[in-house]
Amino acid sequence: MFRKILIANRGEIAVRIIRACRDLNISPLAVFSEADAAALHVRMSDEAYCIGAAASTESYLNIKKIIEVAQRASADAIHPGYGFLAENADFARAVTDAGLVFIGPTPEAMKVMGSKTSARRAAIAAGAPVVPGTTEALKSFEEARELAEKFGYPIMLKAAAGGGGKGMRQVASESELRSSLEAAQSEAAAAFGDSEVYLEKIVEKPRHIEIQVFADVHGNYVHLGERECSIQRRHQKVIEECPSPINDADLRQRMGAAAIKIAQAVNYVGAGTVEFLFSDVTRDFYFLEMNTRLQVEHPVTELVTGFDLVCEQINVAAGAPLSFTQDDVRWNGHAIECRVYAEDPDSSFLPSPGRITFLRVPSGPGIRDDSGVAQGDEVSIHYDPMISKLAAWGRTRSEAIDRMRRALDEYAVGGIKTTLPFFREIVRDEDFIAGKLDTGFIPRFQERRARQSERGHPARNEREARTERHIAIIAAALDYSDAQRSLRAGNHHVPQSKWRIAARERAVRQTTIRKSVFE
Amino acid sequence: MKLHAAIAGIETDVEIRREADRLHARVGDVEYQLNARQTGPGSYLLISDGHVFDCRVEGSTESGAPLAVFVGTRSFEVTLADPKRLRGSQDPSAHDDGAARIVAPMPGKIVRVLAEVGAQIEAGAGVVVVEAMKMQNEMKSPKAGTVSAVNVEVGATVNGGDVLVVIE
Numbered sequence: 001m002f003r004k005i006l007i008a009n010r011g012e013i014a015v016r017i018i019r020a021c022r023d024l025n026i027s028p029l030a031v032f033s034e035a036d037a038a039a040l041h042v043r044m045s046d047e048a049y050c051i052g053a054a055a056s057t058e059s060y061l062n063i064k065k066i067i068e069v070a071q072r073a074s075a076d077a078i079h080p081g082y083g084f085l086a087e088n089a090d091f092a093r094a095v096t097d098a099g100l101v102f103i104g105p106t107p108e109a110m111k112v113m114g115s116k117t118s119a120r121r122a123a124i125a126a127g128a129p130v131v132p133g134t135t136e137a138l139k140s141f142e143e144a145r146e147l148a149e150k151f152g153y154p155i156m157l158k159a160a161a162g163g164g165g166k167g168m169r170q171v172a173s174e175s176e177l178r179s180s181l182e183a184a185q186s187e188a189a190a191a192f193g194d195s196e197v198y199l200e201k202i203v204e205k206p207r208h209i210e211i212q213v214f215a216d217v218h219g220n221y222v223h224l225g226e227r228e229c230s231i232q233r234r235h236q237k238v239i240e241e242c243p244s245p246i247n248d249a250d251l252r253q254r255m256g257a258a259a260i261k262i263a264q265a266v267n268y269v270g271a272g273t274v275e276f277l278f279s280d281v282t283r284d285f286y287f288l289e290m291n292t293r294l295q296v297e298h299p300v301t302e303l304v305t306g307f308d309l310v311c312e313q314i315n316v317a318a319g320a321p322l323s324f325t326q327d328d329v330r331w332n333g334h335a336i337e338c339r340v341y342a343e344d345p346d347s348s349f350l351p352s353p354g355r356i357t358f359l360r361v362p363s364g365p366g367i368r369d370d371s372g373v374a375q376g377d378e379v380s381i382h383y384d385p386m387i388s389k390l391a392a393w394g395r396t397r398s399e400a401i402d403r404m405r406r407a408l409d410e411y412a413v414g415g416i417k418t419t420l421p422f423f424r425e426i427v428r429d430e431d432f433i434a435g436k437l438d439t440g441f442i443p444r445f446q447e448r449r450a451r452q453s454e455r456g457h458p459a460r461n462e463r464e465a466r467t468e469r470h471i472a473i474i475a476a477a478l479d480y481s482d483a484q485r486s487l488r489a490g491n492h493h494v495p496q497s498k499w500r501i502a503a504r505e506r507a508v509r510q511t512t513i514r515k516s517v518f519e
Numbered sequence: 520m521k522l523h524a525a526i527a528g529i530e531t532d533v534e535i536r537r538e539a540d541r542l543h544a545r546v547g548d549v550e551y552q553l554n555a556r557q558t559g560p561g562s563y564l565l566i567s568d569g570h571v572f573d574c575r576v577e578g579s580t581e582s583g584a585p586l587a588v589f590v591g592t593r594s595f596e597v598t599l600a601d602p603k604r605l606r607g608s609q610d611p612s613a614h615d616d617g618a619a620r621i622v623a624p625m626p627g628k629i630v631r632v633l634a635e636v637g638a639q640i641e642a643g644a645g646v647v648v649v650e651a652m653k654m655q656n657e658m659k660s661p662k663a664g665t666v667s668a669v670n671v672e673v674g675a676t677v678n679g680g681d682v683l684v685v686i687e
Contacts, residue, residue: 358575409592414577424592470546472588472595473524475563475574477535478555480599481520
C-alpha cells in the first residue's frame with residue numbers, strides 16, 4: 001500500500017480524497033496555489049506545497065511542478081480528483097514516467113474516451129447502442145446537410161474534444177445549419193484547440209442516466225448501478241440521484257452490462273462513468289460518453305451501495321483486486337445530491353465570489369455534506385464556484401426528499417449568494433417530487449417560478465408575511481443599535497486576548513530595558 | 520431608538536427599546552414584545568409570543584447599500600435611516616489624495632445642488648441636498664476647498680455609496 005499520496009486538486013474533492021487517505025492510514029500531501037494558501041484542503045493535510053500563482057494554468061494545471069513536488073516529497077502516487085488534470089492523458093503518462101502511480105485509468109484508455117468521436121467508435125465496436133449520428137468529424141457543410149436530412153431534425157452539433165457544454169449547438173431546421181456549424185466549430189477551436197465537430201440526432205426529452213463502473217488490474221469488472229443526472233443548467237449537472245426515479249432493475253442490468261462492455265473495450269482500470277441518454281417514450285438508451293475519472297456526484301452511489309469509491313480507487317491503483325464482486329453489490333434506499341454553488345440564482349446564476357462570513361452546515365439522520373470551505377474562507381474568482389455537495393439518503397425517494405428539504409432549510413451561508421434558495425424551491429416542486437425529470441427540467445421550472453411570482457405567492461398567509469418583514473426590520477434595527485453602541489464605547493471595551501496583552505507588556509518591558517542600556 | 524426603515528418597497532418607522540433580554544419594538548403601528556439574544560456577530564434570536572425567528576444581518580448601514588436580513592431561510596433587503604445621524608454629522612470621507620468625496624448615504628433623489636464646479640467653499644458649507652425616505656438631508660463639505668466635480672443634477676436618482684461631489 002502507498003505511504004503518501006499527492007492530491008493534485010483543491011476544494012471539496014481534495015478534502016474528500018484526504019478523508020479517504022486518513023481512512024487508509026496514508027499520509028495526504030496537498031498542493032495549493034497562492035490564492036489557496038490557507039484553504040481547507042491545505043489545513044487538513046500533513047504536508048502542503050505552493051505550486052504557483054492563482055490562475056490554474058500556473059498552478060493546478062502545472063504538470064511539471066506537481067510531479068517535481070511529488071518526487072521531492074517522496075509521494076508514492078498522485079490522485080487527480082476531477083477537473084484540472086484528471087482526464088489529461090499526458091499528465092497520466094508523465095506521472096508513470098516519473099516512477100509514480102497515477103490513480104486512474106491508463107493514458108491509452110483516457111485518450112480513446114477523451115475524444116467523443118473515438119469514444120463513439122469504441123462503443124459501437126463493443127456493441128453498445130449509440131445515438132444515431134456520425135463517428136467521424138464533419139468534413140463539410142454538404143456532408144452535414146445530407147446527414148441531418150437522413151437522421152431528421154432536430155439534430156445536435158458537438159465538439160469532438162468537448163465537455164461542459166462548449167462547442168454544442170442544437171439545430172432545429174436546415175436554415176440554421178450553416179451558421180450553427182460555423183459557431184460550433186469556432187467555439188470548439190477556441191475552447192479545446194480542436195475545431196472537429198460531429199453530428200447527432202436529438203433524443204427528445206431525454207433523461208441523462210449514467211452507470212458507475214469499476215475495474216481492477218486483474219480483469220475484474222463490476223457496475224454500481226445508475227445515477228440520474230437529468231437536472232442540468234448550461235449542460236452542467238446540479239442535482240443527481242441514485243437510483244433513477246425510474247428504478248427499473250431490468251433496465252439497470254442491461255445498462256450495466258453495456259457499460260461494462262464499453263469499459264472492457266478500452267481495458268479500463270479504476271472508477272469510470274458511462275453516460276447514456278434515456279428516452280421515457282421508447283425506453284431506449286444510447287451511449288453518450290465515458291468519463292475516465294471519479295465523478296462529482298459519486299457520493300449518491302456511495303450512500304446507496306455502501307462502498308467507498310475513493311478508497312476503492314486507491315486500493316485498485318495499488319494493485320489490489322476489487323474488494324467486492326458484482327454479486328455483492330446491493331442498492332439500498334435512495335440518495336439525492338445538490339451541488340451548492342457560490343452563484344446568484346436570481347441573476348442567471350452569476351458567480352458570487354467573496355468571503356464566507358457565516359456558515360451553518362446541516363446534519364442529522366441521512367445527511368452528508370462534502371464541503372471544501374470553512375467559515376471565514378474566501379470563495380475566489382479563479383476556480384469553479386462549487387462550495388459543497390449536500391447529499392441526503394432515505395429508505396425511499398420520498399424520504400430522501402423530505403430529509404433534503406430539512407437539510408437545505410438548515411443550511412446557512414453568509415457573505416455570498418448561493419444556489420441554496422433555488423434548491424429549496426426545487427425540492428418543493430410537484431414535477432420534481434413526482435420524478436418527472438428530463439434535461440429540460442430547469443427551463444420549465446424557471447417558467448413555472450416566473451408565472452408564480454407574477455401571481456404572487458398565494459400560498460403564504462399575508463399576516464405571517466408581514467410579521468416576517470417586521471421581524472427583519474427589528475433585527476436590522478437591533479444590529480444598527482449594537483453597532484452604534486460599540487462605536488460610542490470605543491475599542492477599549494473590546495475583550496482582548498490575554499496572550500496579546502502579555503505580549504504587549506513584554507514588548508514595553510523590553511523597550512524599557514533597551515532604553516536603559518542606551519542611556 | 521427611533522429609525523426609518525424601507526423593505527420591499529414599503530417605508531415605515533421602527534422604534535426599539537431594550538431592557539436586558541426583553542425587547543420592546545414598534546413597527547408602524549404594530550407593537551411587539553420580544554425576547555432577543557445575540558447569538559453571534561450579526562446573528563439574533565428573536566422570540567415573539569413563542570414564535571422563533573432565527574435572524575442574521577449582513578452589511579452595515581454605513582456602506583449605503585441595503586442590509587441583507589435573513590429570517591430563517593427567507594431573505595429581505597432592509598434600508599435604515601437614523602434621523603439623528605443624518606442631520607448634520609456626515610463622516611468626512613476624505614481620501615488619501617486629499618480630496619473629499621461626498622457620498623450618498625442611501626438610495627435617494629437629488630433635490631438641490633448647491634455647489635458649482637470650480638467654486639471655492641468653506642468647511643461645513645452645504646453642497647447637495649438628497650431626499651431619502653421622505654427626509655431631506657443636506658450634505659456638507661467636510662473641508663474648505665475647490666469643487667472639482669459635481670456628478671449629479673437635480674431630479675437624479677442615486678444609489679447608496681454613489682459619489683455626488685468631489686472637493687479638492
